Amino acid sequence: MKRVFIIIGNKARTSEFSLNDLPGAGRMDVICRFIAQSLLVSHGVRKDSTAIAVLLGGPQKSLKFKGDSIKYMSPDERNVAGLIRKALKAKATDEWLEGSPGVYVSRKGIGEILDELEGYRILYLREDGEDFHKVAEERDYAFVLGDHLGVSENMEDEILKRADGVVSVSPISLQADQCVVILHNILDRFSIRGGCRV
Amino acid sequence: MKRVFIIIGNKARTSEFSLNDLPGAGRMDVICRFIAQSLLVSHGVRKDSTAIAVLLGGPQKSLKFKGDSIKYMSPDERNVAGLIRKALKAKATDEWLEGSPGVYVSRKGIGEILDELEGYRILYLREDGEDFHKVAEERDYAFVLGDHLGVSENMEDEILKRADGVVSVSPISLQADQCVVILHNILDRFSIRGGCRV
Numbered sequence: 121m122k123r124v125f126i127i128i129g130n131k132a133r134t135s136e137f138s139l140n141d142l143p144g145a146g147r148m149d150v151i152c153r154f155i156a157q158s159l160l161v162s163h164g165v166r167k168d169s170t171a172i173a174v175l176l177g178g179p180q181k182s183l184k185f186k187g188d189s190i191k192y193m194s195p196d197e198r199n200v201a202g203l204i205r206k207a208l209k210a211k212a213t214d215e216w217l218e219g220s221p222g223v224y225v226s227r228k229g230i231g232e233i234l235d236e237l238e239g240y241r242i243l244y245l246r247e248d249g250e251d252f253h254k255v256a257e258e259r260d261y262a263f264v265l266g267d268h269l270g271v272s273e274n275m276e277d278e279i280l281k282r283a284d285g286v287v288s289v290s291p292i293s294l295q296a297d298q299c300v301v302i303l304h305n306i307l308d309r310f311s312i313r314g315g316c317r318v
Numbered sequence: 319m320k321r322v323f324i325i326i327g328n329k330a331r332t333s334e335f336s337l338n339d340l341p342g343a344g345r346m347d348v349i350c351r352f353i354a355q356s357l358l359v360s361h362g363v364r365k366d367s368t369a370i371a372v373l374l375g376g377p378q379k380s381l382k383f384k385g386d387s388i389k390y391m392s393p394d395e396r397n398v399a400g401l402i403r404k405a406l407k408a409k410a411t412d413e414w415l416e417g418s419p420g421v422y423v424s425r426k427g428i429g430e431i432l433d434e435l436e437g438y439r440i441l442y443l444r445e446d447g448e449d450f451h452k453v454a455e456e457r458d459y460a461f462v463l464g465d466h467l468g469v470s471e472n473m474e475d476e477i478l479k480r481a482d483g484v485v486s487v488s489p490i491s492l493q494a495d496q497c498v499v500i501l502h503n504i505l506d507r508f509s510i511r512g513g514c515r516v
Binding site: 139140142143149150153157160161162163164194195196197198199253268289290291292293294295298301302304305308309 | 337338340341347348351355358359360361362392393394395396397451466487488489490491492493496499500502503506507
């Protein structure tokens with residue numbers, strides 16, 4: 121089962137930023153944790169997982185981190201931020217261009233990104249969504265999440281037009297990376313132990 | 319329901335370290351993420367949660383972060399590391415001394431720390447443990463986890479002597495902070511929605 125995790129970084133800087141102040145770069149720390157939690161487990165990478173960050177703090181750029189080919193990524197925020205900074209230095213075009221192993225950049229928007237995900241069940245994470253613990257199935261999923269500011273109304277329309285459903289994972293409001301950890305856990309239990317729905 | 323999360327930082331530095339190289343400080347980044355995930359949710363702090371880090375990279379020091387009184391903590395690693403660095407500057411004694419709001423330091427070892435947790439069900443996290451999704455109850459819990467190096471045999475004996483059980487949360491090997499996110503989710507669902515065991 122393949123998994124794609126997409127975050128909307130409402131103010132995440134698409135130009136140069138300092139590794140010493142990730143929160144000041146439009147909460148780049150949120151994006152770093154999201155990417156790390158999407159791809160990493162203890163002492164390893166999830167080969168079947170991809171993280172995509174749509175960065176809107178400046179001329180829009182989107183970054184894609186692919187677990188099957190990423191190299192040199194460790195879980196600390198500063199390391200992930202270094203990979204992001206390097207990727208942002210490349211020219212963003214209409215296509216995905218690989219800047220470093222497993223890391224791609226483009227100027228695609230959320231609509232185009234979702235349109236590429238053929239065969240995936242696209243789910244939008246929102247607190248009032250259906251409990252994903254109860255509806256998870258053995259299949260390929262793409263999840264779309266907002267950062268600490270959520271998702272703008274326009275962008276939410278773009279997402280909902282393409283989404284197969286709206287789900288939640290917790291009765292309380294969590295950070296995006298925490299949602300990713302729980303989504304992985306639900307699917308890990310489902311796929312490895314078999315039929316672990318609540 | 320109160321929750322305590324304890325991590326053993328096998329090499330985490332108890333002397334001065336650089337905020338620009340947390341992995342180089344005995345994987346202090348692991349400790350930072352653990353503390354943040356124990357205490358923080360979206361835009362808020364879990365008042366009922368406490369994080370304790372037993373740091374063994376140097377003369378032993380233990381740090382306690384209490385959700386009911388912590389201030390000035392944001393989820394990025396560098397911010398948590400700043401709080402740790404400040405706490406480590408205080409003299410560690412046999413008692414818990416509050417260095418900054420909600421942050422305590424002592425030279426207590428894991429045995430003493432667990433002995434203080436009267437009324438808590440103490441659980442040790444290990445991959446071969448019982449599935450916590452299936453056995454969670456509505457009560458106060460203290461969870462003990464290793465860092466990326468696990469827990470030494472001697473220390474594990476200390477823990478098991480006092481633990482009420484050994485549990486796991488995932489069929490695959492996860493990072494300590496990922497386990498914390500899942501433990502919270504299990505208990506959140508159990509306490510708020512009622513009876514959500516798998």
